[in-house]
Amino acid sequence: MYLAFWYIRYVETTNLDALVRDLTPSAADALAAALRRLRKELEAGTAHALGAIILRQQTIRCGKQTCPCCPAAALAQGVPVRQHGPYWYAWWWGSSGKKRSAYAGKALRRERVLAQVKVMEGHRIGQGELLELAAVTKMEVAAGWAGEAPGEAARRRLEAIRARGWVTEGPDGLVAPEDAVACLERIEALGFKRKGR
Structure with missing residues (x-):
C-alpha cells in the first residue's frame, strides 16, 4: 500500500518519462502489485x-x-x-x-x-x-x-x-x-x- 501512495505522489510531481526511467524492475513489480491490491479494495x-x-x-x-x-x-x-x-x-x-x-x-x-x-x-x-x-x-x-x-x-x-x-x-x-x-x-x-x- 505504501508504494501505491508513493506512486500517486510521485506522479503528481513528475512527468511520465522520468517515472518510467527511475523505476527498477523490482520496484515496478512491487508497485504493480500494490496498485492491483488497491484496485481490488476499491472494487470490493x-x-x-x-x-x-x-x-x-x-x-x-x-x-x-x-x-x-x-x-x-x-x-x-x-x-x-x-x-x-x-x-x-x-x-x-x-x-x-x-x-x-x-x-x-x-x-x-x-x-x-x-x-x-x-x-x-x-x-x-x-x-x-x-x-x-x-x-x-x-x-x-x-x-x-x-x-x-x-x-x-x-x-x-x-x-x-x-x-x-x-x-x-x-x-x-x-x-x-x-x-x-x-x-x-x-x-x-x-x-x-x-x-x-
Whole structure:
C-alpha cells in the first residue's frame, strides 16, 4: 500500500518519462502489485478514494493482553484470534511529505473525513467543519452512531464550546488548527485523543 501512495505522489510531481526511467524492475513489480491490491479494495468497497485521500477499512488489535485479539490470550482461552473492527481510516500524504493516517470511525462520512484531514494538516477550519468534527464523541459512538450528519445535539455542543471560550474564531471566521484540536480532544471527539491517555 505504501508504494501505491508513493506512486500517486510521485506522479503528481513528475512527468511520465522520468517515472518510467527511475523505476527498477523490482520496484515496478512491487508497485504493480500494490496498485492491483488497491484496485481490488476499491472494487470490493473496503476502500474509497476521496481525491488524494484513500479511505480503507482495517481491523486492529487493542493491545490488552487478555483480549482475544491478542494471539496468546486467544490461545489460552481456546478461541480463534479475533481482531476488532473493521474500522475506517483515512490515509494521505501530509504537507511535510510523510504518509499520515487518521481514524475515521466505524461509519464513513465524507465531510467529516475532509475536515479531519484539513485540521490535522494545520489548516484553519470554518464553523461548519468544526461542527462536523464536534458532532461525534465517545457518547455518540457508544449510542450507535451510524454516520448521520450533525444534528441539534451537535449544534448545542458547539454553542457550549464557544460559551466556555474553548475555541475562538479569527477575524475571518475561521478557527486555528491548534485551538480546534485542543477543543476536540477536550470533548473526546471521534479521532481526537488527548496525549497521555
